Amino acid sequence: MTTIETTASDLAQRRHLATAIPGPKSVALQAEKQAAVAAGVGTTLPVYVVAAGGGVVVDVDGNSLIDFGSGIAVTTVGNSAPAVVDAVTEQVRAFTHTCFMVTPYESYVRVAAALNRITPGDHDKRSALFNSGAEAVENAVKIARAYTGRQAVVAFDHAYHGRTNLTMALTAKSKPYKSGFGPFASEVYRAPMSYPYRDGGLDGAAAAKDAITVIEKQIGADNLAAVVIEPIQGEGGFIVPAPGFLPALAAWCRRNDVVFIADEIQSGFARTGQMFACEDENVVPDLILTAKGIAGGLPLSAVTGRAEIMDAAPAGGLGGTYGGNPLACAAALAVIDTIDSENLLDRARQIGDTMLDRLRTLAASDARIGDVRGRGAMIAVELVEEGTKTPDAALTARIAAYAHAQGLIVLTCGTYGNVLRFLPPLSMPDHLLAEGMDILEQAFREN
Template sequence: MSETPIGGPSLPQERRIVTAIPGPKSQELIARKNASVASGVGVALPVSVVAAGGGVIVDADGNSLIDLGSGIAVTGVGNSAPRVVEAVKAQVEHFTHTCFTVTPYEGYIAVAEKLNELIPGDFEKRSALFNSGAEAVENAVKIARHYTGKNAVVTFDHAYHGRTNLTMAMTAKNLPYKDGFGPFAPEIYRVPASYPFRDGLTGQEAAAQAILQIEKQVGVGNLAAVIIEPIQGEGGFIDPAPGFLPAIQKWANENGVVFILDEVQTGFARTGDLFAANHEGVVADVVTTAKGIAGGLPLSAVTGRAEIMDSAHSGGLGGTYAGNPIATAAALATIETYEAENLTQRAREIGAIITEFFAGIQQDEDRVGDIRGRGALQAIELVESGSKTPNSALTGAVAKYAADQGVLVLTCGTYGNVIRFLPPLSISDELLREALQVVADGIAAN
């Protein structure tokens, strides 16, 4: 290409293959990456991105790929969304940093006010801002322990909560997240989750199983918090059976245990509601958010009951970059975009397209074992024909096929056999359907 294309919605919304993927310019960048970046920092698709927006990513070789990943659910409003771009530009012209815990500024407070308004729960709330999802989760646990004076924390099978030492302990999957990185933080206990495709249990039955294990193996008197993703992300986009989350919440409330929802991947319109908790009216004591909060800028938050959040002593929460003024400006513009463009409804429309499409495929293809998710957070679980045996080989082959054909898809799942769909909410129906057909072709070709 003679010049770098401008990103954002102005990019031509098309799948365009100019070279093999990765092309020569992308290969040059990956060679530089291999020579300079730690090898532990892997990449899913080795292309050199020069622009992105709407539903596409453009690489240095001129290929335009359909984006079904959104930077792992981050660019829900689309890449370089106009309101976000303008807000960031305006903030940069004023100041880029002071550290809120040194000299505060309005943007941080405005984001906290907005989160306190939007997070479910008819009670007084407080928020604290951080940089990443893992940092938010770690601080939520820290606050819950301080509030209760207890140490034990319960997480669930298939959970993913981050890559710090504490959040690695809370994460279930060994490779690539935990292998060789121990020892891990103590007092983390894991109990069964609801996995309808594999356990066949109702929500109430799965909750009873988890609660019994908590009571017998952890002990309510030792327990500070229970933390769960309302839809488990890296574990395989596992949508629990109806009634599971309300039952866990009810038990936690009755036993003085802080109930934490990790909405890092599910929050901000992704599931067809502003927060996934809203689907069953679940109200957590504490909620963690990140990813879709700021249109691609690094920001996360912990929001919860005022008495819990205020229990930490002054100076106990914070961080040098936490609630950076550029990121908070982006967050306010991002939330405005969700609301002004009714992107919760758009997420539901996207979800309906994906579900209907793969339901049709499933009629003739029994290797599509399960179709699940909510809104624009959808997945298919691939299995061996005639069984529920995980088919990770097929999953990897389909992702490779899609990439070669100009469609970016992400895989996940404890067993490595799930393809997840996280398109930007700015993607068109036509582009989405084209990408789904490529995935279907990949299944048929393998």
């Protein structure tokens, strides 16, 4: 087994290529992976990691890569953030598990109280903790159905909510997430999303009216338990809805006693320069879903919401063996403290300003960049065939491959496979952020 003596906090904050990417040790491990791991578990960039921290990821071959991925928005406060490491180390010495449903512990309660405090709205709230984002989505739907006595659920075009049976039904994109895995959960319906680059320039109010018309005509408010929406869509392409879209949907839900669920699994926990993306328009969800950045890399998710809705599920109706594991709870409390003590909301906005400025300048000289969008450290570019809005997935793949070969971790996404998404950790130093942007610019020049 490969080991490294240097701790993540000691890592040199520089890009360094000791070998080609991937290097020979990673290539060998990838061959072992293919012999041992199910083919359905893919990898974006097969470099095998031995350490990560600040803005870099170090692999078994000694390469140090700039991280514009954060493990898909998970290591927002930085990989192996010191406060998280200390909190988890202290907890693991005390105990690793008892199951909160059997013999509870204080840290679960403290995380729930913190979520009740920091999520939007000053109403009375309750929280329940789980392991993954998909679990949070599934449980939110259960809670909404228990509260309303209705069954139907609405999700949106381009949505991504997970890979479990119910969340596959909510997810819009077929391949690779749904194709061949049905039948899916019933009573799930889809409405049009505000997509400013592609919906003919509809403003938020008009786009919301179209969505609401579909909901009223095809489902009916009296049958609807919940509307589930990402305030900024993630896997669907980092789509930022037009201003007014989210408030109009939330207001319609309130008028019709429909539970408005904000899936902030990718956009939450300081990622967008607000603690939660829905705060940008002062939207207060009935239920808000968190995961990914909540615990600095440990598996944890949560549903937080209005007390009367959350308490509709009977005792024993929510939970799970590992939900709210004490190690993950210790990490989450440290993450919340770190966001505050290190002013990471400001840092997210600074990163966003830098990236948007550089990308918009690049777009002005390269017509293949159809759209630049996002907020804070959640930024994307949509690539198209020059002079059109035809998605160019091939170009997107080439740009990503070039960046990977140069030691820059980037991710792709989008319904059409034509979006480059950037999720740098908020611990990313300025010089690495600038160097990463230089590599991206070179990638466009070379491709």
